Amino acid sequence: MRTAYSVETVRTAERELMARLPEGALMQRAAAGLAAACAEVLGRVAGRVYGSRVVLLVGSGDNGGDALYAGARLARRGAGVTAVLLTPERAHSGGLGALRRAGGSVAAAGAGEGLIERADLVVDGIVGIGGKGGLRAEAVPLAAAARRSRAAVVAVDLPSGVDADTGEVRGEAVRADLTVTFGTHKPGLLIDPAREYAGSVRLVDIGLSLPDDAAELEALQHADVARLLPVPGVESDKYRRGVVGVAAGSARYPGAAVLAVSGALRGGAGAVRYVGPAGDAVIARFPETLVSDLGPKRAGRVQAWVVGPGAGDDAATVAEVLAAQVPVLIDADGLRLADAGAVRARTAPTLMTPHAGEAAALLGVSREEVEGARLASVRELAGRYGAAVLLKGSTTLVAGPGGGPVRVNATGTSWLATAGSGDVLSGLVGSLLAAGLSVVDAGSAGAYVHGLAGRFAAEGAPVGAHDVADAVPGAWRDVRGVG
Numbered sequence: 257m258r259t260a261y262s263v264e265t266v267r268t269a270e271r272e273l274m275a276r277l278p279e280g281a282l283m284q285r286a287a288a289g290l291a292a293a294c295a296e297v298l299g300r301v302a303g304r305v306y307g308s309r310v311v312l313l314v315g316s317g318d319n320g321g322d323a324l325y326a327g328a329r330l331a332r333r334g335a336g337v338t339a340v341l342l343t344p345e346r347a348h349s350g351g352l353g354a355l356r357r358a359g360g361s362v363a364a365a366g367a368g369e370g371l372i373e374r375a376d377l378v379v380d381g382i383v384g385i386g387g388k389g390g391l392r393a394e395a396v397p398l399a400a401a402a403r404r405s406r407a408a409v410v411a412v413d414l415p416s417g418v419d420a421d422t423g424e425v426r427g428e429a430v431r432a433d434l435t436v437t438f439g440t441h442k443p444g445l446l447i448d449p450a451r452e453y454a455g456s457v458r459l460v461d462i463g464l465s466l467p468d469d470a471a472e473l474e475a476l477q478h479a480d481v482a483r484l485l486p487v488p489g490v491e492s493d494k495y496r497r498g499v500v501g502v503a504a505g506s507a508r509y510p511g512a513a514v515l516a517v518s519g520a521l522r523g524g525a526g527a528v529r530y531v532g533p534a535g536d537a538v539i540a541r542f543p544e545t546l547v548s549d550l551g552p553k554r555a556g557r558v559q560a561w562v563v564g565p566g567a568g569d570d571a572a573t574v575a576e577v578l579a580a581q582v583p584v585l586i587d588a589d590g591l592r593l594a595d596a597g598a599v600r601a602r603t604a605p606t607l608m609t610p611h612a613g614e615a616a617a618l619l620g621v622s623r624e625e626v627e628g629a630r631l632a633s634v635r636e637l638a639g640r641y642g643a644a645v646l647l648k649g650s651t652t653l654v655a656g657p658g659g660g661p662v663r664v665n666a667t668g669t670s671w672l673a674t675a676g677s678g679d680v681l682s683g684l685v686g687s688l689l690a691a692g693l694s695v696v697d698a699g700s701a702g703a704y705v706h707g708l709a710g711r712f713a714a715e716g717a718p719v720g721a722h723d724v725a726d727a728v729p730g731a732w733r734d735v736r737g738v739g
């Protein structure tokens with residue numbers, strides 16, 4: 257599991273470690289890791305470190321200090337290193353001395369753009385976890401020049417200008433090809449929009465020890481998901497494996513029912529029960545489905561419900577499902593039709609799965625506001641509804657009803673932004689709920705497998721949602737390391 261911690265938690269851990277180490281040791285660890293990563297990048301873009309041109313963008317804090325010490329290490333290996341100082345009187349004095357002794361030079365901010373144009377590598381040490389707000393005016397032309405230039409951009413700890421704790425980007429920020437971060441991931445490195453500014457992320461261990469129970473974010477990896485995915489034992493029958501009920505589709509949108517069932521059939525439940533007006537379309541495609549038109553209450557036993565995809569205006573079915581004493585996943589039209597009081601009053605677990613537009617409607621804000629503040633939005637919704645919330649997007653977030661770390665999933669691909677893909681996800685996650693996973697585990701494991709299936713199905717080309725459903729077994733096998 258990959259975890260990310262808030263700046264406050266990092267600061268506390270940093271203080272504890274610093275108290276036990278000689279002065280400056282932590283910064284030397286950071287700079288060594290940073291220099292090693294920069295040398296690798298230079299190997300790729302300039303063929304070697306010796307003779308390459310490196311520009312350091314140096315702000316007024318320790319982030320700039322890291323850049324200066326790393327620059328000194330590169331200068332000792334023969335790179336031509338120039339530090340552009342944004343506030344010369346406040347640049348890290350130890351780092352500056354080390355760079356000068358190693359043969360590096362210093363330039364004023366005004367010379368920065370020209371230097372960046374000719375550079376092989378730009379190291380962004382403008383600001384790290386001490387940053388507030390977007391980039392300041394004096395740094396903006398340098399960030400723009402770095403974006404235009406052919407130089408590789410390596411960000412120190414964080415791309416300058418992004419919010420470390422929230423992933424929000426207010427105004428300009430540096431766009432990096434690689435971010436070298438220290439001690440732990442910061443939430444902003446895993447959540448859009450900041451994640452996109454970070455490029456690939458490399459974590460350098462500097463010996464920080466962080467409390468297990470204080471993570472802000474958790475990102476499942478293959479091994480974590482493999483442990484969560486249900487595997488039938490020899491004793492299993494369909495009820496022990498779980499029956500998932502799908503109340504979806506309408507005369508107008510029968511396809512949503514078919515797609516939700518297609519996801520549910522691949523999600524590990526022993527059987528899928530479909531309730532609604534699209535039974536013929538569902539049976540035609542998936543004859544193994546148990547179809548009923550008697551409504552959720554009289555459909556027979558299920559261990560979890562999915563309600564809402566393509567439901568049109570059928571509020572009565574949504575209300576009936578919400579009254580059930582089993583886990584319920586509410587998606588799409590269901591989110592609009594569900595009575596907020598009925599959701600809050602439920603005693604069995606509930607998982608809501610909005611995309612940014614649906615989340616915006618539920619919160620009464622604009623879609624842009626949700627997309628710009630995804631972490632705050634998903635937490636706010638979970639709090640308001642007393643439910644788990646899975647906020648879809650290029651990085652999907654899953655917040656539990658009672659706080660705790662938010663799960664983030666980055667296996668998705670922009671090819672997944674296709675009609676019906678969410679219906680497949682809702683069926684898949686509902687099936688995991690029926691198999692007995694908690695709402696947060698089902699949501700995050702389902703998003704992981706769904707994202708991977710999207711990648712496998714797309715392979716760089718457009719796909720339909722049914723292709724994604726067809727790719728789920730392959731993604732599942734990949735996660736479990738079988739086949």
Ligand SMILES: NC(=O)C1=CN([C@@H]2O[C@H](COP(=O)(O)OP(=O)(O)OC[C@H]3O[C@@H](n4cnc5c(N)ncnc54)[C@H](OP(=O)(O)O)[C@@H]3O)[C@@H](O)[C@H]2O)[C@@H](O)CC1
Nearest residue numbers: 270283286316317318319383384385386387388390392413
């Ligand atoms: N944690 C760890 O364990 C370790 C941390 N290490 C490193 O230390 C870094 C943190 O250093 P830090 O605390 O000195 O803060 P930092 O990010 O350099 O910025 C503060 C300065 O920036 C300024 N400033 C503020 N906002 C700004 C903006 N938007 N745009 C531009 N400037 C802005 C602000 O100026 P002021 O407001 O005072 O005018 C202030 O002077 C951390 O990210 C990591 O790289 C490693 O060395 C070792 C282990």
Ligand SMILES: [K+]
Nearest residue numbers: 383412414416
């Ligand atoms: K930085």
